[in-house]
Every structure is written in C-alpha cells, then in structure tokens.
Amino acid sequence: xxxxxxxxxxxxxxxxxxxxxxxxxxxxxxxxxxxxxxxxxxxxxxxxxxxxxxxxxxxxxxxxxxxxxxxxxxxxxxxxxxxxxxxxxxxxxxxxxxxxxxxxxxxxxxxxxxxxxxxxxxxxxxxxxxxxxxxxxxxxxxxxxxxxxxxxxxxxxxxxxxxxxxxxxxxxxxxxxxxxxxxxxxxxxxxxxxxxxxxxxxxxxxxxxxxxxxxxxxxxxxxxxxxxxxxxxxxxxxxxxxxxxxxxxxxxxxxxxxxxxxxxxxxxxxxxxxxxxxxxxxxxxxxxxxxxxxxxxxxxxxxxxxxxxxxxxxxxxxxxxxxxxxxxxxxxxxxxxxxxxxxxxxxxxxxxxxxxxxxxxxxxxxxxxxxxxxxxxxxxxxxxxxxxxxxxxxxxxxxxxxxxxxxxxxxxxxxxxxxxxxxxxxxxxxxxxxxxxxxxxxxxxxxxxxxxxxxxxxxxxxxxxxxxxxxxxxxxxxxxxxxxxxxxxxxxxxxxxxxxxxxxxxxxxxxxxxxxxxxxxxxxxxxxxxxxxxxxxxxxxxxxxxxxxxxxxxxxxxxxxxxxxxxxxxxxxx
Numbered sequence: 001x002x003x004x005x006x007x008x009x010x011x012x013x014x015x016x017x018x019x020x021x022x023x024x025x026x027x028x029x030x031x032x033x034x035x036x037x038x039x040x041x042x043x044x045x046x047x048x049x050x051x052x053x054x055x056x057x058x059x060x061x062x063x064x065x066x067x068x069x070x071x072x073x074x075x076x077x078x079x080x081x082x083x084x085x086x087x088x089x090x091x092x093x094x095x096x097x098x099x100x101x102x103x104x105x106x107x108x109x110x111x112x113x114x115x116x117x118x119x120x121x122x123x124x125x126x127x128x129x130x131x132x133x134x135x136x137x138x139x140x141x142x143x144x145x146x147x148x149x150x151x152x153x154x155x156x157x158x159x160x161x162x163x164x165x166x167x168x169x170x171x172x173x174x175x176x177x178x179x180x181x182x183x184x185x186x187x188x189x190x191x192x193x194x195x196x197x198x199x200x201x202x203x204x205x206x207x208x209x210x211x212x213x214x215x216x217x218x219x220x221x222x223x224x225x226x227x228x229x230x231x232x233x234x235x236x237x238x239x240x241x242x243x244x245x246x247x248x249x250x251x252x253x254x255x256x257x258x259x260x261x262x263x264x265x266x267x268x269x270x271x272x273x274x275x276x277x278x279x280x281x282x283x284x285x286x287x288x289x290x291x292x293x294x295x296x297x298x299x300x301x302x303x304x305x306x307x308x309x310x311x312x313x314x315x316x317x318x319x320x321x322x323x324x325x326x327x328x329x330x331x332x333x334x335x336x337x338x339x340x341x342x343x344x345x346x347x348x349x350x351x352x353x354x355x356x357x358x359x360x361x362x363x364x365x366x367x368x369x370x371x372x373x374x375x376x377x378x379x380x381x382x383x384x385x386x387x388x389x390x391x392x393x394x395x396x397x398x399x400x401x402x403x404x405x406x407x408x409x410x411x412x413x414x415x416x417x418x419x420x421x422x423x424x425x426x427x428x429x430x431x432x433x434x435x436x437x438x439x440x441x442x443x444x445x446x447x448x449x450x451x452x453x454x455x456x457x458x459x460x461x462x463x464x465x466x467x468x469x470x471x472x473x474x475x476x477x478x479x480x481x482x483x484x485x486x487x488x489x490x491x492x493x494x495x496x497x498x499x500x501x502x503x504x505x506x507x508x509x510x511x512x513x514x515x516x517x518x519x520x521x522x523x524x525x526x527x528x529x530x531x532x533x534x535x536x537x538x539x540x541x542x543x544x545x546x547x548x549x550x551x552x553x554x555x556x557x558x559x560x561x562x563x564x565x566x567x568x569x570x571x572x573x574x
Contacts (some may be wrong), residue, residue: 004439007301008116008117008119008301008302008305009074009116009117009301009302009305010073010299010302011070011071011302011306011336012072012073012074012075012299012302012339012340013069013070013071013072013339013340013341013410015241015425016075016340016341017338020096020339020341021303023455024338024339024341025341026155027112027337027338027342028336028337028338028339028345028458029342029345030335030565031330031331031332031333031335031336031337031339031345032337032341032342032343032344032345032346032348032349033345033349034331034335035078035328035331035332035335035337035342035343035346036143036346036349036350036353037203037206037349037351038203038205038206038327038328038331039065039078039080039120039325039328039346039349039350040058040206040207040209040350040353041062041206041208041209041364041369041372042061042080042081042205042325042327042328042372042376043057043058043060043061043080043350044057044058044235044361044364044369045057045372045373045376046060046081046082046085046086046320046367046373047060047081047082047320047371048142048235048239049086049090049146049147049373050081050085050086050089050090050093050320050371051089051090051093051094052093052098052318052320053100053239053240054235054239054241054361055239055241055246055318055358056318056319057081057320058318058350058353058354059245059246059314059317059318059319059354060080060320060321060322060349061080061081061316061322061347061350061355061393062245062318062347062351063310063313063314063347064079064080064081064310064311064313064314065078065079065080065322065346065347065350066343066344066347067079067306067309067310067313067314068272068283068306068307068310068322068343069326069340069342069343069344069346069347070306070325070340070344071302071305071306071309071310071524072302072303072306072307072340072343073082073121073287073298073299073300073301073303073304073305073306074286074287074290074291074296074298074299074303074324074329075290075294075296075298075338075339075340076290076294076296076332076333076337076338076339076340076342076343077283077286077287077290077298077303077324077329077340077343078285078321078324078325078328078329078331078332078342078343078346079306079307079310079322079323079325080325080328081320081322082282082317082322082323082325083139083140083143083373083376083377083380084136084139084278084282084323084380084513085275085278085320085321086139086142086323087139087142087143087407087412088274088275088278088321088411088412088413089101089320089321089360090146090161091161091271091411091412091413092104092268094161095441096264096267096268098243098251098266098318098462099251099252101315101320102202102251102315102316103264103265103268103272104268104271104275104314105272105275105311105314105319105320105321106199106311106312106315107265107269107272107276108272108273108275108276108279108308108311108321109270109276109307109308109309109310109311109312109313110308110312111272111273111276111308111309112245112276112279112280112305112308112485113304113305113308113312114308115276115280115308115310116301116302116303116304116305116308117301117305117404119300119301119302120304121280121284121300121301121302121303122300122301123305124277124280124281124284124300124304125362126423126427127281127419127420127423128396128399128422128423128426128427128506128533129396130389130396130397130399130400130403131307131399131403131420131422131423132281132285133382133386133389133400134401134402134403134407134415134419135403135404135406135407135412135415135416135419136380136381136382136407137380137381137382137386137407137559138403138404138406138407138412138415139380139407139412140172140377140378140380140381140382140405141163141362141379141381141404141407141408142163142307142408143373143374143376143380144294144377144378145163145167146166146479147370147371147373147374147377148158148170148339148370149170150181150185150233150366150367150369150370151176151181151182151185151233151367151370151371151374151446151507152176152178152181152182152185152367153176153177153178153179153180153181153182153185153231153233153366153367154170154173154176154177155176155233156169156170156173156176156548158534160475163408163409164409169174171467176323178232180228180229180231181231181232181366181367182234182363182367184212184215184216184232184365184368185367185368185371186213186371187208187211187212187215188208188209188212188365188367188371188372189208189367189371189374189375191204191207191208191211191212192204192205192207192208192371192372192375193375195207195208202376205372205375207372208368208372209364209368209369209372210521212364212365212368213360213363213364213365213368214446215405215441216229216232216234216365217363220356221540223239232365232367233361233366234362234363234364234365234366235361235362235363235364235365235366235369236359236361236362236363237366238366239362241358241359241362241432242359243311244354244355245317245351245354245355246317246318247317248316248317249318249355250316251315264460265514270413270417271413273411273413273416273417273481274324274412274416274417275311275321277420278321278323278412279307279311279321279322279323279417280304280358280564282323282324282325282326283303283307283323283324284300284303284304284324285326286323286324286325286326286329287303287324287329288330288490289326289330290329290333291331292513293330293333294333294338297475298385303324307322307323307324309323314329315447326347327379330499332346359369366501368571372494375419376504377565379393386400387420388483390419394505395429397424398424402422402438403415403418403419403422406419421501421557431472431473431475431477432477432478433475433516434472435470435471435472435473435474435477435478435483436470436471436472437468437470437481437485438468438469438471439466439467439468440461440466440467440468440469441461441466441467442460442461443459443460444459444461444467444569448507449498459560459561459564460564461564462564462567462568462571463566464493464494464495464496464571465494465496465497465571466494466496466497466498467497467498467500467560468485468486468497468498468499468500469500469503470499470500470501470503470504471503472499472503472504472505473504473505473506473507474504474506474507474508474511475506475507475508475510475511476508476510476511478511479508479510479511479513479514479515480510480514481542483514483518486518492529494526495526495527495528495565495571496528496530496570496571497522497527497528497529497530498530498531498532498560498563498564498567499529499530499531500532500533500560500563501531501532501533501534501535501538502532502533502534502560504534504535504538504561505535505538506537506538506541507538507541507542509545512541512542512545512547515542515547516546516547516550519547519550519551520550523550527553528555528558528570529551530557530563530566530567530570531555531556531557531563532558532559532560532562532563533557533558533559533560533563539556554566
C-alpha cells in the first residue's frame with residue numbers, strides 16, 4: 001500500500017481556512033475566551049497537584065493548547081494538562097526529578113509522533129472501554145486522595161506516594177486540621193456542585209475560585225488577627241509566580257554515581273510509554289466524542305502527531321505532559337466553537353492571564369483548588385458506568401476491577417501495561433469464541449448457512465470422507481483446537497478429509513505451520529487432505545507459506561461441490 005503523507009498529516013486548521021468567514025470567527029473567538037476562562041483554574045490546579053507549580057500548568061495549557069489546535073486532526077479539540085497525568089507526573093518527579101520529567105515527556109512526544117506517522121491512530125481506538133473506565137476511575141480515586149492535605153489544611157510534607165500509606169499518614173495527623181482551610185474547601189466544593197444548577201454559563205470551578213479568593217482576601221484584610229485567617233495557605237504563600245512566559249531552557253542533569261544518560265532513558269521508558277498511551281487514548285476519545293456532537297470526522301493520525309509535537313516542545317518551557325481535554329473540548333463546542341481558531345484564542349487568553357494577572361493567581365487559597373480537583377475526580381470517576389458494568393457480572397467487570405485496583409494500589413504504568421495485555425487477551429478470547437469448527441458426515445444442508453431459504457438439494461458426503469468447516473479467523477488459538485479435532489479421527493475410517501475454508505477471513509503463521517504439519521502427517525498416514533472454498537488472499541498466504549507445494553493442485557478446490565467430486569475420484573482410485 002502506497003504511503004501518502006497527506007492522509008497521515010493533514011491539520012484541520014488549514015482545511016478550515018478554505019471556507020472560513022467573519023461570522024464563524026466571531027463564534028470561535030467567543031468560545032475561545034470562555035474556554036480560556038474555564039481552563040485557568042484547571043491548569044493551575046493540575047500544575048500544582050502534579051508537583052510542579054501554577055506557572056508550569058498555565059504554560060502547558062498555553063503552548064500545548066496552541067500547538068494541538070494548530071497542528072491537530074480535530075476541529076474542536078482543546079489541549080492542555082489533564083487530571084489523568086497527575087499521578088504519573090508526581091511519581092516521575094519523586095523518583096527522577098524535573099529533569100526526568102522533561103526526558104520522559106519528550107520521549108512520550110516522540111512515541112506519539114511515530115505512532116501517528118505509522119498510522120496507529122485507529123488501532124488505539126480498540127482499547128476496550130472497561131480498561132479505559134478502570135484506569136480512569138483509578139486515577140480519579142488517586143487524585144481525590146492527593147487533595148486531602150490541602151483540603152483539610154493539614155500542612156504535611158513528605159506525604160507517602162503509596163495509596164494505603166498515604167491514608168494511614170493522613171489519619172495519623174488528623175489532629176492538624178486547619179478549620180479555616182476546611183471551611184473554605186467545603187464552601188468551594190458546594191459552589192462547584194450547585195453553580196451548574198443555577199446557570200450553565202458560569203463554570204462552577206471558576207465561580208468557586210473567584211468567590212473564595214475574594215472572601216479570603218477580605219478576611220485577611222479586615223478580620224482580627226485572633227481569628228487566625230493568616231494560617232490559611234494560598235498559592236502565593238507556597239509558589240513564586242514569575243511575570244511573563246519562561247524562556248526555553250535545557251534542564252540541569254544530575255546523574256547518580258555510576259548512572260549514564262542512556263541508563264536513565266531506559267529507566268524512564270516505561271513512564272514515557274504510559275504518558276504516550278494515556279495521551280493517545282484520552283485525546284482520541286475526546287475527538288471521537290466531539291465528532292458525534294458536531295457531525296465531523298477527525299484524523300486520528302494527525303491528532304497523534306499534534307499531541308506528540310506539543311509534548312516534545314512543552315518540557316523545554318518547564319511544562320508538563322498535555323493531551324486533549326474532554327471537558328474543555330465540550331465547553332468549546334457548547335459555546336459555538338467549530339474550528340481550531342477557538343483553541344488558539346483559548347491559548348491567547350491564558351497567555352494574557354499569565355502576563356498580567358499573576359499577582360491575582362497568587363491569592364487563590366490552596367483548599368479552594370483542592371475542592372476544584374475533588375470535583376474533577378468525581379467527574380472523571382465514571383461511577384455510573386461502573387455500576388452498570390457490575391449489574392452484568394461478566395468478563396468486563398473483572399477487567400475493569402483489575403485495572404482499577406492496579407492503578408490505585410500500584411501505579412499507572414503497571415495499570416496501562418496490564419490493561420493493554422488484558423485488551424489483547426479479551427480480543428483473542430472473543431475472536432476464539434466467534435470461530436467455530438464443525439464436523440460434517442453423510443450430507444451437507446446448504447440451507448443451514450443462510451437466512452434465505454434457497455431450497456437447494458442436500459449434498460451427499462461419500463463414505464470414507466469427512467468434512468471439517470472452519471467458520472471464522474484461523475489463527476493460533478483455533479489452529480491448536482483444530483489439530484486436536486483432527487487427531488482424534490481414525491485414518492482407516494476417513495482416508496479423505498475436506499477442510500472447508502470459505503468462511504476463513506485470514507490465517508496467521510501458527511495456523512499455516514499447523515496446517516503444513518497436518519498435511520505432512522496425513523500424507524504419512526495415507527490420508528488425503530482437500531481444501532475447499534479458500535478465499536483469494538488466504539490462498540495467496542498459503543502459496544507464500546509453501547503449503548500449496550505440499551499438495552496436489554487438484555486438491556485445492558474452489559467450492560464444496562468440486563471438492564466432493566474430487567473426493568469421489570480419489571476414493572475410486574484408492
């Protein structure tokens with residue numbers, strides 16, 4: 001198949017300009033401004049929770065948001081930091097520092113670019129939904145658990161990374177609760193919950209941050225010192241907020257004794273792979289949801305390349321991994337955004353916030369941000385889907401539970417790897433279940449194989465002939481099962497065997513090897529094998545694999561009628 005670069009990489013932005021007009025620009029600008037405002041608290045919260053800072057979260061949303069919209073394969077995708085990355089980023093920083101995060105993110109970006117140019121965009125879509133729900137719910141629980149320190153104002157440092165140890169540590173220091181922080185956190189949480197019931201136009205997270213920040217500022221200014229409001233920590237108390245966009249720079253590398261740069265890359269590869277898979281799954285899932293709403297079709301390979309470019313560039317500005325964000329993408333669509341211009345405007349809005357409103361960002365209470373992230377965790381938990389899966393009590397339920405507990409108890413890297421393995425096992429099991437092997441004696445009823453009653457006469461199978469029909473893919477699982485069926489039949493009773501392959505869409509190398517061994521073994525035992533109804537492309541595979549050379553060409557028949565006549569001829573010869 002000829003490789004066409006334009007099919008793989010075709011940014012939607014350039015296609016959009018062919019029919020762009022002033023009216024659409026007005027809608028995109030309004031949508032971009034609204035999405036930019038919505039993204040402010042989320043970018044700040046994700047940056048802080050990941051272990052970097054508010055500036056890094058905003059920088060990621062600005063640069064990645066711009067690049068994903070500029071190069072992306074979806075008209076309405078909004079890119080930036082998301083909650084899914086918090087756990088993996090925090091773990092990388094704990095183990096390898098910021099330099100390790102930079103290397104892992106760049107590696108993930110390169111992997112995404114390779115995936116896009118290799119046309120793997122459509123393959124990513126086949127990750128089973130239970131796997132996605134399982135690790136998304138696991139991430140939600142982990143995010144929720146990481147916010148307890150700030151939500152209750154415990155003021156703890158060196159909180160354990162392990163889920164169980166973390167909660168033990170929280171309970172051991174439960175007496176450290178700052179009631180001002182807890183009060184502001186609860187108030188912010190209630191605003192996040194009830195604001196959407198009052199109006200859909202103002203995001204609950206934005207309303208909570210504006211109201212809580214203003215209230216805390218007024219209390220700090222006018223309340224008596226004896227009230228202890230000063231003990232309530234804000235972003236400015238914990239982080240330095242520079243004015244302006246950081247200039248690109250290389251991270252300082254401090255390798256441990258005996259460690260090389262190559263060994264560090266080897267250690268970081270699993271984390272980089274996890275980031276790449278998370279980015280691919282989340283961005284393409286977001287693009288698919290958006291397609292259903294706006295009636296468009298995204299280019300999945302172009303989208304992966306855009307995500308890869310963003311993740312290669314962002315780390316050199318101090319940013320963190322980014323991907324397509326479902327919530328912000330839907331906000332864009334609901335407010336009239338229909339082209340990548342809206343995503344670019346959203347990035348400009350965030351840039352203006354970073355340049356001119358840094359001091360105001362520093363006034364946001366940490367417990368308020370924790371409340372916003374608790375709502376993010378609730379929204380991404382997918383508890384309704386989980387409850388629905390439990391009702392069926394099938395194989396999907398166990399896949400979901402395994403992925404969920406691996407994410408929570410171990411880490412996301414293990415969960416992604418095992419989740420993909422589970423996806424493969426599920427696919428093979430279901431494919432195996434769909435392939436049937438039938439053994440036919442005495443006669444073949446053609447009317448059994450169709451919904452339309454053809455009223456054809458039954459075909460008689462001569463004595464000494466047995467017909468085996470393979471219905472479905474002939475791959476390694478079925479090949480071994482078919483071997484077991486064949487070996488249990490006496491060569492004296494059935495010296496001629498017809499293998500009917502009209503419903504075999506493909507064969508793999510294991511199946512061809514087993515078939516070759518079967519033909520050889522049958523020849524040694526005096527059994528003749530006849531192939532019937534082999535599809536053209538399957539026959540080509542058999543020819544390439546050398547199986548056709550093992551057989552008499554007359555024993556490869558176009559249909560069952562010819563195969564039965566050939567069997568009668570061979571019986572007369574015998």
